[in-house]
Amino acid sequence: QKEVEQDPGPLSVPEGAIVSLNCTYSNSAFQYFMWYRQYSRKGPELLMYTYSSGNKEDGRFTAQVDKSSKYISLFIRDSQPSDSATYLCAMSEGAGSYQLTFGKGTKLSVIP
Amino acid sequence: NAGVMQNPRHLVRRRGQEARLRCSPVKGHSHVYWYRQLPEEGLKFMVYLQKENIIDESGMPKERFSAEFPKEGPSILRIQQVVRGDSAAYFCASSLDRGPLSFFGQGTRLTVV
Numbered sequence: 083q084k085e086v087e088q089d090p091g092p093l094s095v096p097e098g099a100i101v102s103l104n105c106t107y108s109n110s111a112f113q114y115f116m117w118y119r120q121y122s123r124k125g126p127e128l129l130m131y132t133y134s135s136g137n138k139e140d141g142r143f144t145a146q147v148d149k150s151s152k153y154i155s156l157f158i159r160d161s162q163p164s165d166s167a168t169y170l171c172a173m174s175e176g177a178g179s180y181q182l183t184f185g186k187g188t189k190l191s192v193i194p
Numbered sequence: 195n196a197g198v199m200q201n202p203r204h205l206v207r208r209r210g211q212e213a214r215l216r217c218s219p220v221k222g223h224s225h226v227y228w229y230r231q232l233p234e235e236g237l238k239f240m241v242y243l244q245k246e247n248i249i250d251e252s253g254m255p256k257e258r259f260s261a262e263f264p265k266e267g268p269s270i271l272r273i274q275q276v277v278r279g280d281s282a283a284y285f286c287a288s289s290l291d292r293g294p295l296s297f298f299g300q301g302t303r304l305t306v307v
Binding site: 086088114116118123124125126127128131170172174177178180181182183184185186187 | 198200225227234235236237238239242250252253285287289291294295296298299300301
């Protein structure tokens with residue numbers, strides 16, 4: 083079993099839809115959870131950074147962490163064509179940890 | 195402000211040649227991290243450097259791979275005697291202090307033929 087599992091998609095939704103992206107993990111030591119957005123042929127950019135369980139909201143994006151289920155989610159409300167990208171989940175054991183464990187990424191297309 | 199700059203963007207090498215990948219961090223950042231993304235795989239940590247020091251190279255293959263971050267100039271990831279399995283996207287990130295990693299470069303896509 084891989085440490086982090088993420089459905090690669092592709093996921094295609096109409097503009098304005100609510101998008102749900104998910105990752106599961108096996109290492110209970112993970113405490114910090116991140117979502118990155120990666121446009122085609124670009125580097126990942128950090129979208130959301132959360133600690134432990136709970137929700138965090140930033141504009142149209144909401145990150146959820148359920149440590150009891152080892153399950154994290156990213157919700158995108160009112161999705162836009164500019165949201166079309168690959169979304170990577172990542173996690174680490176410590177706040178200053180530079181050794182992130184990444185999922186493979188989910189490719190999202192938002193159709194106008 | 196320029197972000198993390200990597201060059202070249204694309205690099206083609208024949209088996210047995212050497213590949214040199216360069217990373218210029220965000221101005222003022224002294225921590226540099228290299229990650230590799232193999233086809234159909236997630237990004238994997240390779241090495242963490244500060245100026246003139248390798249802090250953690252636990253993710254680097256033991257042979258043929260080396261990294262440096264000199265006092266002046268970019269960080270260099272060097273792969274000697276490349277093999278087809280080295281074909282991947284290599285990303286560099288930088289930070290002012292340790293984590294989280296907000297700034298990744300656009301990557302160097304290495305193809306070994």
